[in-house]
Amino acid sequence: MGVPHFLVIPYPVLGHVNPLIQLSQILAKHGCKITFLNTEFSHKRLKTTGAGLDNLKGSKMRFVTLPDGLSPEDERTDQKKVALSIKANMPSMLPKLIQDVNDSDVNNKITCIIVTMSQCWALKVGRHLGLKGALLWPASATSLALCDSIPSLTHDGIIDSSGLPIKKEEIQLSPNMPMIHPENFPWRGKDELHFSLHVQEMQTIKIAEWWLCNSTYDLEPEAFSISPRIVAIGPLMASDDSTRSSYWEEDTTCLEWLDQQLPQSVVYVSFGSMAVMDPNHFKELALGLDFIDKPFLWVVRPSNDHKMSNAYPDEFHGSKGKIVGWAPQKKILNHPAIACFISHCGWNSTIEGVCGGVPFLCWPLVKDQFVNKSYICDVWKVGVELDKDENGLISKEEIRKKIEQLIGDEGIKARSLKLKELTLNNIAEGGHSSKNLKSFISWAE
Known part of the structure; x- marks a missing residue:
């Protein structure tokens, strides 16, 4: 079999683009091919700052774009508007883009799509084309476990069907996890439409066989126990900081x-x-x-x-x-x-x-x-x-x-240094996250 060829599709905000760029760089170091799909607007902004992208143009990584469906003058601070426009426009264009990429490298066709949240429509497109699918969740494993628990939180009367808290006291998802007030759930402050889109998205990500998380088992062990599908591959610290993209x-x-x-x-x-x-x-x-x-x-x-x-x-x-x-x-x-x-x-x-x-x-x-x-x-x-x-x-x-x-506070300083060592050990050779990443690459071939 050839090496895996990943099509990676971040939602166009830096908090999604950067972890996916870091993961792509790590995958490229393992010999994988990467096709990185930005929206045209996001790609243009990244290029104008000269940040990151030019340093990534190696043999293993290429950048492609699709329009997000909004006009250049449109305000893109309204994330709901951006997400809905992408969802209305990009799915129909993706198969042709995949075909074009595959035609340009017949011996190394795309094998797997990796998306961040709000781009899960691409997993459906990929499945129709026989491609494997994975999610990179750009937040904590705990927030993913909470989102995955929306049906049971609704069933238990903790939140209503709009995601708003019914109970006003703190809850624990699991005995060793921090207490969380329902006001502070990850979808906090979103309106009803945004919450229903979020719930739909949580349904769609079930297509992804892997839920990759920029975290480590030591940082949030209980979250990984609650949702076994979540896999720790963090910390995503590509060795070269020049790969961090910026607007x-x-x-x-x-x-x-x-x-x-x-x-x-x-x-x-x-x-x-x-x-x-x-x-x-x-x-x-x-x-x-x-x-x-x-x-x-x-x-x-x-x-x-x-x-x-x-x-x-x-x-x-x-x-x-x-x-x-x-x-x-x-x-x-x-x-x-x-x-x-x-x-x-x-x-x-x-x-x-x-x-x-x-x-x-x-x-x-x-x-x-x-x-x-x-x-x-x-x-x-x-x-x-x-x-x-x-x-x-x-x-x-x-x-x-x-x-x-x-x-x-000397105690906090000492614990900070200890936690740093414990966290970085995960990506050393033989570390927990390092092993998980190798298993993921083998699966994606």
């Missing part, structure tokens, strides 16, 4: 700036590629960073979105810090100058922070970030949470207090 130009001057700082002195702040921060919280964060007697590195994404017009308060000096539009996060989290990571607890950031051995200051905003925060603070004990005051505000005083508490 914004990375400001690498921050690495030179970090080189000038003392070891474990810098507070790193980033809320990922999609999180939108309330303007009042943005102001408190700015003042809180000014308040502390430490240098800080703060990622504030460039935005044309009026909802994200971040206004720095007049009294903000920022003289001890460096503010950048976008940054090479993995390199930063592995830099000796970093003391802690103020994070929204998105799963990619969580895994990268764990692999950097960095203590977390947790500020979850939406969806699965609350579950991830529970793991960081309550299960792994490598971070602390910022608490809101009686007005629902995280104040500058709270930010200063928790940073000082976190940086002074």
